[in-house]
Amino acid sequence: MFLLLSTARAQESRRQYLSGHDKNDAVAWQFFCNTGRNCNAWTTIPVPSNWELQGFGTFTYGVDLGRVPILAHAVQGQYKRTFQLPAD
Numbered sequence: 001m002f003l004l005l006s007t008a009r010a011q012e013s014r015r016q017y018l019s020g021h022d023k024n025d026a027v028a029w030q031f032f033c034n035t036g037r038n039c040n041a042w043t044t045i046p047v048p049s050n051w052e053l054q055g056f057g058t059f060t061y062g063v064d065l066g067r068v069p070i071l072a073h074a075v076q077g078q079y080k081r082t083f084q085l086p087a088d
Contacts, residue, residue: 018083019047029081033057036075051077 020026026046036057
């Protein structure tokens, strides 16, 4: 009988956060929304955050959308950020 033992080595994973961890550690991202307040222009917004509370789009925060027929669902936000990966 022949027994072959092999040790497989797991590749080490690394995590790189592109946003902050919470409201006290937010990171500025480029932001654009298509309708509502401050729309149709790229600007910066802290991430994580709520774009409505930052002055963008149609204000619906806290509104029961099932009971109030508004076009809030038509608002779309886009985010972008440039970052570099570590060489290793």
